[in-house]
Amino acid sequence: xxxxxxxxxxxxxxxxxxxxxxxxxxxxxxxxxxxxxxxxxxxxxxxxxxxxxxxxxxxxxxxxxxxxxxxxxxxxxxxxxxxxxxxxxxxxxxxxxxxxxxxxxxxxxxxxxxxxxxxxxxxxxxxxxxxxxxxxxxxxxxxxxxxxxxxxxx
Amino acid sequence: xxxxxxxxxxxxxxxxxxxxxxxxxxxxxxxxxxxxxxxxxxxxxxxxxxxxxxxxxxxxxxxxxxxxxxxxxxxxxxxxxxxxxxxxxxxxxxxxxxxxxxxxxxxxxxxxxxxxxxxxxxxxxxxxxxxxxxxxxxxxxxxxxxxxxxxxxx
DNA sequence: TATTTATTGATAATGGTTTTCATTATTAAT
DNA sequence: ATTAATAATGAAAACCATTATCAATAAATA
Ligand SMILES: [Mn+2]
Ligand SMILES: [Mn+2]
Ligand SMILES: [Zn+2]
Ligand SMILES: [Zn+2]
Numbered sequence: 001x002x003x004x005x006x007x008x009x010x011x012x013x014x015x016x017x018x019x020x021x022x023x024x025x026x027x028x029x030x031x032x033x034x035x036x037x038x039x040x041x042x043x044x045x046x047x048x049x050x051x052x053x054x055x056x057x058x059x060x061x062x063x064x065x066x067x068x069x070x071x072x073x074x075x076x077x078x079x080x081x082x083x084x085x086x087x088x089x090x091x092x093x094x095x096x097x098x099x100x101x102x103x104x105x106x107x108x109x110x111x112x113x114x115x116x117x118x119x120x121x122x123x124x125x126x127x128x129x130x131x132x133x134x135x136x137x138x139x140x141x142x143x144x145x146x147x148x149x150x151x152x153x154x
Numbered sequence: 155x156x157x158x159x160x161x162x163x164x165x166x167x168x169x170x171x172x173x174x175x176x177x178x179x180x181x182x183x184x185x186x187x188x189x190x191x192x193x194x195x196x197x198x199x200x201x202x203x204x205x206x207x208x209x210x211x212x213x214x215x216x217x218x219x220x221x222x223x224x225x226x227x228x229x230x231x232x233x234x235x236x237x238x239x240x241x242x243x244x245x246x247x248x249x250x251x252x253x254x255x256x257x258x259x260x261x262x263x264x265x266x267x268x269x270x271x272x273x274x275x276x277x278x279x280x281x282x283x284x285x286x287x288x289x290x291x292x293x294x295x296x297x298x299x300x301x302x303x304x305x306x307x308x
Numbered sequence: 309t310a311t312t313t314a315t316t317g318a319t320a321a322t323g324g325t326t327t328t329c330a331t332t333a334t335t336a337a338t
Numbered sequence: 339a340t341t342a343a344t345a346a347t348g349a350a351a352a353c354c355a356t357t358a359t360c361a362a363t364a365a366a367t368a
Contacts, residue, residue, distance in 0.1 A: 022314070137305065140303070
C-alpha cells in the first residue's frame with residue numbers, strides 16, 4: 001500500500017532528522033518512486049520517474065539521495081552485472097520483506113524469491129555466528145544471488 | 155603448486171580448443187598470474203603483473219582474455235563494491251576450492267572462507283532444486299557474500 | 309534580521325571498460 | 339611451401355555510469 005502522495009510514512013521524517021538530514025521534496029519523491037515499484041530501478045530509471053512528478057530534479061541529486069538512503073539502510077544497492085547499480089527499498093514494497101534474487105544470465109531478468117528464506121536465514125544466522133567468532137568479523141549484511149537461465153532463456 | 159613456467163596444466167589447452175579459442179602466450183601468462191596468487195586481482199592488477207613477464211601485452215587483451223575465461227568458467231568475476239571488477243581462478247589456487255567471501259565495508263579487505271561450506275552447500279542444493287522447479291529457472295551458479303567490519307575496522 | 313549550514317542542479321571531470329581498426333600471428337587450403 | 343582465410347593483438351579513441359566542482363538557493367539558527 002503506497003503512502004499518500006509525496007509524504008511517506010511518518011517515521012521516515014524522524015529517521016532523516018536522526019541522521020542529520022532534511023527530508024526535502026526531492027528526497028520524498030525518490031522514496032515514493034521506490035515505494036511504488038517492485039522493480040529494481042537504476043539511478044537513471046529513478047531520475048526519469050521522478051522527473052515526471054518533479055521536473056526540476058537533477059540526476060546528481062538522485063545519486064546523492066540514493067547514497068544517503070543506502071547509508072541509512074532504507075535502500076539496498078545491487079549489482080546484477082549489467083553495468084549499472086540497481087536500487088530497492090529495504091522494506092516492501094507491498095510487504096515484500098527480505099528476499100533474495102534469481103538473476104537470468106540470458107535476458108537479465110531478476111526474480112525475487114522468498115521461498116526457503118526461513119531455512120536460509122536459519123543457516124545464515126548460524127554461519128554468521130561462526131564466522132564472526134573465527135574471523136572476529138562483525139557481519140551486518142549478506143548477499144545471496146543465484147545465476148542461471150529463466151524459463152524463456154533456456 | 156604453480157604449473158611450470160608459462161605452460162599450465164595440460165587439460166587447459168584442450169579446454170581452449172574445445173571452445174574454439176587458441177591458447178596463446180598472453181592467455182597462458184594471464185592464467186599463470188591468476189594461478190599464483192590468492193588475492194582478488196583487478197584487470198589492472200593483472201595487467202601490471204603480466205606486464206613484468208610479457209611487456210608487450212596490452213590492457214585490452216587482459217580484459218578480452220578475462221571475458222573469455224569467465225565465459226569458459228575458468229575464472230569468477232566479482233564486484234566487491236570498490237568500482238572495479240575482481241577476478242579469481244575458479245579452481246585453486248593451491249587447492250583452495252569453492253569458497254565464499256567476507257567483505258569489509260571499512261577497508262575493503264576480502265576474506266575467503268570455507269567454513270560451514272558443507273552446510274551451506276547442502277542447503278543451496280535443496281534451495282536450488284526447489285527454485286528450479288517453482289520458477290523453472292536453470293541455476294548454474296551462486297554468489298554468497300557477507301558484509302561487515304573486519305577486526306581492524308570495528 | 310543576520311548568519312551559518314545544508315541542499316540543489318548544471319557542468320565538467322573521472323576512470324573503468326569497450327569499440328575501432330590496422331597489424332600480426334595462426335590455421336586451413338591449394 | 340605459398341597462399342588465402344581466420345583469429346588474436348595492442349594503441350588509441352570512444353563510451354558511459356558515477357563523482358567532483360561550484361555557484362545559487364533553501365532552511366535552520368543565533
Ligand atoms: Mn528484489
Ligand atoms: Mn576468494
Ligand atoms: Zn532470461
Ligand atoms: Zn576492514
